[in-house]
Amino acid sequence: MQEIPCTARLISKYLSALTIPTGCKGLFSITLKGQWSFVVPTSSAIFNLLIALFVLIGGLWIGQNVNLLPLDASVNATVYDQLFKVLFSIGTVLFLGIVVLVVLSLIKFRRKPGQTGDGLPIEGNLTLEIFWTAVPAIVILFVGLYSYDIYDRMGGMATLPNNGHEHLSMSKEERIWGGIGSSEVSSAANKGLTAIPINVTAMQFAFLFHYPEGEIISGELHVPVGQPVNMRMESKDVIHAFWVPEFRLKQDVIPGQPTILSFTPTKTGRFPIICAELCGPYHGGMRSTVVVEEPENYQSWFQKNAKTPISET
Amino acid sequence: MTIANQPSDFERGDRLQPTGWMRYLSFSLDHKVIGIQYLICGFIFYLIGGTLASAIRIELTSPISDFMARDVYNQVLTLHGTIMIFLWIVPVVNGAFGNYLIPFYVGARDMAFPRLNAVAFWLIPPAGLMLISSYFITGAAESGWTAYPPLSINTPAAGQIIWILSVLLLGGSSIFGGINFIATILKLRRPGLKLMQLPMYCWAMLGTSILVVLSTPVLAGTLILLSFDIVAHTGFFNPVLGGNVVVYQHLFWFYSHPAVYIMVLPAFGLVSEILPVHSRKPLFGYTTMVYSIMAIVILGFVVWAHHMFTSGTPPWMRLFFTIATSFIAVPTGIKFFNWVATLWGGRISLNAAVLFSCGFIVNFVLGGITGVALAQVPFDVHVHDTYFVVAHFHYIVYGGSVFVIFSSIYHWYPKFTGRMLNEQLGRIHFFLTFIGFNLCFAPQHWLGLNGMPRRVAEYDPQFALINQISSVGALLMALSTIPFIWNTIQSAFNGQIAGDNPWEALTPEWLTSSPPPVENWRGQAPLVTAPYGYGARKKEEEDAESTDTNNQGN
Numbered sequence A: 001m002q003e004i005p006c007t008a009r010l011i012s013k014y015l016s017a018l019t020i021p022t023g024c025k026g027l028f029s030i031t032l033k034g035q036w037s038f039v040v041p042t043s044s045a046i047f048n049l050l051i052a053l054f055v056l057i058g059g060l061w062i063g064q065n066v067n068l069l070p071l072d073a074s075v076n077a078t079v080y081d082q083l084f085k086v087l088f089s090i091g092t093v094l095f096l097g098i099v100v101l102v103v104l105s106l107i108k109f110r111r112k113p114g115q116t117g118d119g120l121p122i123e124g125n126l127t128l129e130i131f132w133t134a135v136p137a138i139v140i141l142f143v144g145l146y147s148y149d150i151y152d153r154m155g156g157m158a159t160l161p162n163n164g165h166e167h168l169s170m171s172k173e174e175r176i177w178g179g180i181g182s183s184e185v186s187s188a189a190n191k192g193l194t195a196i197p198i199n200v201t202a203m204q205f206a207f208l209f210h211y212p213e214g215e216i217i218s219g220e221l222h223v224p225v226g227q228p229v230n231m232r233m234e235s236k237d238v239i240h241a242f243w244v245p246e247f248r249l250k251q252d253v254i255p256g257q258p259t260i261l262s263f264t265p266t267k268t269g270r271f272p273i274i275c276a277e278l279c280g281p282y283h284g285g286m287r288s289t290v291v292v293e294e295p296e297n298y299q300s301w302f303q304k305n306a307k308t309p310i311s312e313t
Numbered sequence B: 001m002t003i004a005n006q007p008s009d010f011e012r013g014d015r016l017q018p019t020g021w022m023r024y025l026s027f028s029l030d031h032k033v034i035g036i037q038y039l040i041c042g043f044i045f046y047l048i049g050g051t052l053a054s055a056i057r058i059e060l061t062s063p064i065s066d067f068m069a070r071d072v073y074n075q076v077l078t079l080h081g082t083i084m085i086f087l088w089i090v091p092v093v094n095g096a097f098g099n100y101l102i103p104f105y106v107g108a109r110d111m112a113f114p115r116l117n118a119v120a121f122w123l124i125p126p127a128g129l130m131l132i133s134s135y136f137i138t139g140a141a142e143s144g145w146t147a148y149p150p151l152s153i154n155t156p157a158a159g160q161i162i163w164i165l166s167v168l169l170l171g172g173s174s175i176f177g178g179i180n181f182i183a184t185i186l187k188l189r190r191p192g193l194k195l196m197q198l199p200m201y202c203w204a205m206l207g208t209s210i211l212v213v214l215s216t217p218v219l220a221g222t223l224i225l226l227s228f229d230i231v232a233h234t235g236f237f238n239p240v241l242g243g244n245v246v247v248y249q250h251l252f253w254f255y256s257h258p259a260v261y262i263m264v265l266p267a268f269g270l271v272s273e274i275l276p277v278h279s280r281k282p283l284f285g286y287t288t289m290v291y292s293i294m295a296i297v298i299l300g301f302v303v304w305a306h307h308m309f310t311s312g313t314p315p316w317m318r319l320f321f322t323i324a325t326s327f328i329a330v331p332t333g334i335k336f337f338n339w340v341a342t343l344w345g346g347r348i349s350l351n352a353a354v355l356f357s358c359g360f361i362v363n364f365v366l367g368g369i370t371g372v373a374l375a376q377v378p379f380d381v382h383v384h385d386t387y388f389v390v391a392h393f394h395y396i397v398y399g400g401s402v403f404v405i406f407s408s409i410y411h412w413y414p415k416f417t418g419r420m421l422n423e424q425l426g427r428i429h430f431f432l433t434f435i436g437f438n439l440c441f442a443p444q445h446w447l448g449l450n451g452m453p454r455r456v457a458e459y460d461p462q463f464a465l466i467n468q469i470s471s472v473g474a475l476l477m478a479l480s481t482i483p484f485i486w487n488t489i490q491s492a493f494n495g496q497i498a499g500d501n502p503w504e505a506l507t508p509e510w511l512t513s514s515p516p517p518v519e520n521w522r523g524q525a526p527l528v529t530a531p532y533g534y535g536a537r538k539k540e541e542e543d544a545e546s547t548d549t550n551n552q553g554n
């Protein structure tokens, strides 16, 4: 028994291509008198179109409106959240699409009592297969290009900023690889803001923050809002990782190989610093706080703790 | 090759092999016995690993470390990961079903190297026992299944060394198995059977075995160097002695990313066997399926550094691995669309095997989507090493591979034992597992995004509620094994007699008795060139059906 594919238009062709050859009654089916009962391609295509629209709009709606992220408190976090929304929307649409397809096929094509026949002997369909190779490939390409753009905006591709660290006796051979956030430093430098250099030491099971300018050593990280911070991090023992969820930033802190991390906080508040790399029994307790303050408050904290008082510009 | 014509030596075979249930505790050379040995042994380790998982989830019901000592918690999570990967999923999706099915599929009477096969299996129980006993002797390894130095060098040495030795043994077993599968698939094919006529599981096992044989030695070498660092105080990975810890991560993931495909490609193959039978339709797009397996194998070798985006890797490297990783989703996606197309228009029996396979599709798609997101460096720097990653890979390895293992047990149990499993209990098992699994792992995406790192015994109290929900899910998963175990044990004695081919399947393992005789077939092996040739049984029923719908319509 052969069905007649009717729609020639591209979209409905692909949508109905899935239904027409089944030889089964669709959810909308019309029985013609004395003839084979068959799916009327148009109504089935409409049904499919409705479902596809539902998946598309529902997925996009969820992707745009459901917030799964904590507060965004750095320049980088805002950019991150844009990327997240896009990925979340695409992902939800794809996921809902597959779930709907699986559930629909289980409902429509389940064996009803008394049925003994086989399904149709369809071994493949080159057009369809090219279609669903090309679509994911295009989606992936788009995701890749877009996330490259985001990555670039976050400063991932920037060449290493050395500003703020010249005085740290950094030997030429030492390999420090730039992380996300590095470009904020240079763009801030253009605006006349200097990055605050901070040296971070991680050890089992604490972070220490060293401000070379005031020779402050602190267990809490204090930074002023709106000013870039440039951290050079090294571990004394095992690998740790510096993570501030509200900044959407993470960088491993490695023994024997310094890493850098830069960020610009945009909101005042106290945010957790979390060690994200298994580092021993008290790994879960290895936490600290970053205190983002108004510049005045930061200055007074700084002056109070500085061993060598310096005059700030 | 002349070994392709293995003579039927039925009498001799029967005499050489131990019989009765004792053969499962023997050095049997029968691939079917070895397959079952792998399956049962793996399942026992699954129960142990599951008990450890329950301990983890109990600890995490409260935000403070109160259920077990902190170092014990790290030992438990290390053992949990190692057991689930190396003693349950890898041996079962490869060893158990591979050994049982591959000789049937290629039309052989046994694997190419039966003795090597038995050796490969019998390396597993001692390695597993050794690993677990290390907990009782000196304390097990406590640096996670990834064993990153310098932590693995600084933690108590005995447990770490035992961990290394067991993983080396298990890796050895895996390599022996891989060589055997490659040889069997390429060299033992029944005359007249072409490669492109093989059931899809053969292709999956061929691809997987290539991954195993090429990547496992790298893991072995790495772990041996690590053990030198621990016992002989060499400095390969020890920064105090000038070693480089990031090099270890490269070497480790060069194996361990392929390892995740070693866990899932065979599962892809098994699903490709199960769905056509129960939907009475040919596997959709056989050729593209084969090519996408091979594409996954090749791409699988060049994506490892996506586990190291925060390790201080240079920008160009991050970019390369982002692109390569993203593109692995294309061949993976093809397979999923092809499975859905296989279902579409079929006559699907909604039994436990199909339910678990469809559960696999749904779960894995979610895991794949979060995978593509994780592959994007800017996305990953936030969620790397958090519960988001935990959710991602459990959707893949549990929602994917373990669901397929259950599906396969429902599908092949009649062949293994000659009796059917109870369908009702099977469905209860499925729904408990599916709900429990999603309840346990879906909330973990949120946990990771909002600030809960992985591998911690204590956490920010704001996460307590979600963790408790997750633990309830884990409880359901634990409960779900009860109907399953009861079903498999009691059906072995009282189940309905299955007959040779209860599903009316076309693949060769069903064309012999259930359970099959020692050398698989009495007489010649059948030549099956169209393993998915469903769809013939149509016409007569179609007539009857259309008349009665016409009547209804009027």
Ligand code: HEM
Residues within 6 Å of the ligand: B146, B259, B260, B261, B263, B264, B306, B307, B325, B326, B328, B329, B332, B367, B368, B369, B370, B371, B372, B373, B374, B375, B376, B380, B383, B384, B385, B389, B392, B393, B396, B397, B400
């Ligand atoms: C669509 C394809 C997939 C992509 C794009 C993908 C991507 C990723 C990425 C980028 C990570 C690193 C996340 C991080 O640590 O920050 C990861 C972790 C992981 N993936 Fe996937 N993945 C995919 C499929 C799979 C499959 C098929 C498996 C296993 C069967 C798997 C198992 C894992 C595991 C076990 C981890 C965590 C390892 C660990 O750190 O302990 N993934 N995946």
Ligand SMILES: [Cu+2]
Residues within 6 Å of the ligand: A203, A204, A205, A239, A240, A241, A275, A276, A277, A278, A279, A283, A286
């Ligand atoms: Cu730490």
Ligand SMILES: [Cu+2]
Residues within 6 Å of the ligand: B256, B257, B260, B303, B304, B306, B307
């Ligand atoms: Cu990977």
